Amino acid sequence: MKPVFHPDIEDVAPADVFGALADPIRLGILVALSDLNDVDRARCSHFTAFASPSLLSYHFAKLREAGITRMRVEGTSRYLSIRREELNQRFPGLIDSVIETARRDPNLPRLGPEWLSGGEQAQGQTSSR
Amino acid sequence: MKPVFHPDIEDVAPADVFGALADPIRLGILVALSDLNDVDRARCSHFTAFASPSLLSYHFAKLREAGITRMRVEGTSRYLSIRREELNQRFPGLIDSVIETARRDPNLPRLGPEWLSGGEQAQGQTSSR
DNA sequence: TTCGAAATTCAATGATCGTTGAATTAAGCC
DNA sequence: GGCTTAATTCAACGATCATTGAATTTCGAA
Numbered sequence: 001m002k003p004v005f006h007p008d009i010e011d012v013a014p015a016d017v018f019g020a021l022a023d024p025i026r027l028g029i030l031v032a033l034s035d036l037n038d039v040d041r042a043r044c045s046h047f048t049a050f051a052s053p054s055l056l057s058y059h060f061a062k063l064r065e066a067g068i069t070r071m072r073v074e075g076t077s078r079y080l081s082i083r084r085e086e087l088n089q090r091f092p093g094l095i096d097s098v099i100e101t102a103r104r105d106p107n108l109p110r111l112g113p114e115w116l117s118g119g120e121q122a123q124g125q126t127s128s129r
Numbered sequence: 130m131k132p133v134f135h136p137d138i139e140d141v142a143p144a145d146v147f148g149a150l151a152d153p154i155r156l157g158i159l160v161a162l163s164d165l166n167d168v169d170r171a172r173c174s175h176f177t178a179f180a181s182p183s184l185l186s187y188h189f190a191k192l193r194e195a196g197i198t199r200m201r202v203e204g205t206s207r208y209l210s211i212r213r214e215e216l217n218q219r220f221p222g223l224i225d226s227v228i229e230t231a232r233r234d235p236n237l238p239r240l241g242p243e244w245l246s247g248g249e250q251a252q253g254q255t256s257s258r
Numbered sequence: 259t260t261c262g263a264a265a266t267t268c269a270a271t272g273a274t275c276g277t278t279g280a281a282t283t284a285a286g287c288c
Numbered sequence: 289g290g291c292t293t294a295a296t297t298c299a300a301c302g303a304t305c306a307t308t309g310a311a312t313t314t315c316g317a318a
Contacts, residue, residue, distance in 0.1 A: 014230050023276080024144050026288095045294065055277060057296050058136050076285045076294040091233075093226045094202035098147075101220045152306080174264065184307060186266050191305095205264045205315045 004064070004078075009086040012067035018090070020066030025050055026059050027102040028109035032081050033069065034099045035116060042080045050109040053112050068095075133193070133200045133207075138215040141196035146220070149195030156181055156231040157238035162198065162211050164245060171209045179238040185221045197224075230256050 006031045020026060027048055036042045047056055050122060058081065060125045062068040069088070149155060157179055165171045176185055189209065192198040197216070201208045214226040230238060 013153075013236065015151055015153050015156055016183075017230075018156075018227075022144055022148035022151050023141075025276090027144055036137050043294085053295065054279075054297080058276075060298090067266075078285095078295070090207045091226075093222075094230045097220075098220045098227045101143050101146075101223045104220075107142065107236045172264085174307090180306095181308075182265065183309075187306075190266090205313095207265070243273080 004075055006070060006083075007067050008062060009067055009083065009090050012090065014091070016066045017068065017094075020062050020068055021098060021102075023059070023062075024105075024108050027105065029059060029063065030068070030082070030099060031081075031102050031108060032111045032115075033080055034103070035111065037052075044078045044080065046111065046115050049112065058126055132202060135193060135212075136196050138196055138212065138219050143220070145195045146197065146223075149191050149197055152188070153237050154184075154192075154232075155192055156234065157187060158192065158209075159197070159211070160231050160237060161240045161244075163232070166241065170234060173207045173209065173220060176177050176238065178241065182229060210247065211216075233248055 021030070029047060032047065034040075035043055044060060049070060049123065050056065051059065060069070060071065060078075064071055065084060070083050072083050082095065150159070153155065158176060163173055173185060173189060179185065180188065189198070189200065189207075193200050196212060197213050199210050201210075211224065213224065
């Protein structure tokens, strides 16, 4: 499997980053990734409530191409995470205040509690559905 | 003169702010406003090196409508400033890390030194031009 | 009252954006 | 092999974007 393109963090311009943040769905994804205590627990399919699969693919690509997220391929699944260390090295403090700002926005799409809590339980459907 | 529309800061969404920041010219304007020690010393015409007058008008409007800048009308001139207190109240810490991030970008348009230093001298042309 | 400077408005352009839905790829499993 | 699931790709759409250049508004000063 071809392992997805990620830009070198030094090639990312501030305007590109802000462009990628200029959308409620993408801000929702970013907050959700942050809520997942980060690394590699977020499969793309966790976000089906946010938008259709093809639209999600589009938004994932935007975030990735702007240097904000990393995507790890494993089988037919993809795992997302925020490129925290690199972002903090290149734009110190920025990503945290962005996430903090987005987290306070009540109009962003949010992850259901079934994905949040610990992350260790079996991931079958929850009662109501 | 009709005194220009400014959105209530509470009506500004994070995604709107990031949208307004997703452009090098606007980031350049923002950094320049910040460099001008803020309040009300920045006339629109200070930015003629950044773009054509009509394009500048367009970018000024974007920043203003996103709640980032304030525009004070005085005669035929307009004075720009950053809505710092309001932004900090609504999105604590955000605008400072945005400006700090933008300030480090070497590719943004910048103000010539004739506008910067003290701001008290006569504003005639500088030697070379 | 005419002139000039400051800035905006307007119409037009090509580019990019967000969204849809259908088709496609790729891997794991019976 | 043939399903099923995960996710992407592609073509299309209308909307918004950045940019241009010409016309317009507004005010102050000669």
